[in-house]
Amino acid sequence: MTTTTTDIAVERGTDDARQRRLxxxxxxxxxxxxxxxxxxxxxxxxxxxxPLGLVLILLxxxxxxxxxxxxxxxxxxxxxxxxxxxxVFAGGFAYFAYWMTQLVHATRRDTAxxxxxxxxxxxxxxxxxxxxxxxxxxxxxxxxxxxxAKGTLYHRTDCASVVGRKGLKEINAAATTLKxxxxxxx
Ligand SMILES: [Zn+2]
Numbered sequence: 001m002t003t004t005t006t007d008i009a010v011e012r013g014t015d016d017a018r019q020r021r022l023x024x025x026x027x028x029x030x031x032x033x034x035x036x037x038x039x040x041x042x043x044x045x046x047x048x049x050x051p052l053g054l055v056l057i058l059l060x061x062x063x064x065x066x067x068x069x070x071x072x073x074x075x076x077x078x079x080x081x082x083x084x085x086x087x088v089f090a091g092g093f094a095y096f097a098y099w100m101t102q103l104v105h106a107t108r109r110d111t112a113x114x115x116x117x118x119x120x121x122x123x124x125x126x127x128x129x130x131x132x133x134x135x136x137x138x139x140x141x142x143x144x145x146x147x148x149a150k151g152t153l154y155h156r157t158d159c160a161s162v163v164g165r166k167g168l169k170e171i172n173a174a175a176t177t178l179k180x181x182x183x184x185x186x
Contacts, residue, residue, distance in 0.1 A: 039105075042098035049091025056084030145171040147178055159184035 060080015064073040146168040147154040154171040155162045159181055162168060171178060 039098050039101040042094045042101065046091045046093075046095030046098055049087045049094065051091075053084040053087030053089075053091060056080050056087060058084075060084060143173070145173045145176075145180075147171045147176075152178060153181040154178045155181040156184040 057080055060076045060078075060083075063076035063080060067073060067076070144157050145154040146157055146162055148162065148165060149167045149169065154173060154176060157163075161181065161183060173180070
């Protein structure tokens with residue numbers, strides 16, 4: 001009786017944990033694809049804009065230095081120099097943003113792995129019973145026990161044999177001479 005209930009609880013717990021892990025993995029995959037798409041766009045912008053800007057600067061310089069006329073040098077330096085400089089800046093920033101997203105992803109991945117390891121350690125240390133796996137039974141702080149006025153057994157407050165009964169007294173399970181009820185304290 002005792003072992004079967006525990007086994008069922010543990011089994012249900014691992015099932016829950018497995019499903020939660022699956023859901024988390026799926027949501028991870030979903031956000032990761034979206035994020036990598038954005039990162040790829042940033043990388044693309046960076047890798048196109050920077051060389052293009054440099055080429056424009058060189059062309060502007062080349063054009064300006066190969067004409068003696070000031071009225072030709074000004075448009076060359078504006079279209080080549082300024083636009084090229086702008087592109088280099090924008091591309092550099094995009095590449096920096098891409099680098100930042102990679103950094104964030106690496107950190108997030110490390111954190112997830114660390115958390116998984118810690119959860120596994122916690123699970124092993126507690127001998128297979130963790131708060132995460134069976135929250136209902138293990139997160140209840142101190143169980144309150146009650147007994148009827150003349151009863152020889154003490155019960156949990158939610159036990160079917162005491163629910164709705166009047167004249168219950170609170171019992172300190174550690175100190176009482178009463179025996180635990182076999183229905184609610186298996
Ligand atoms: Zn009981």
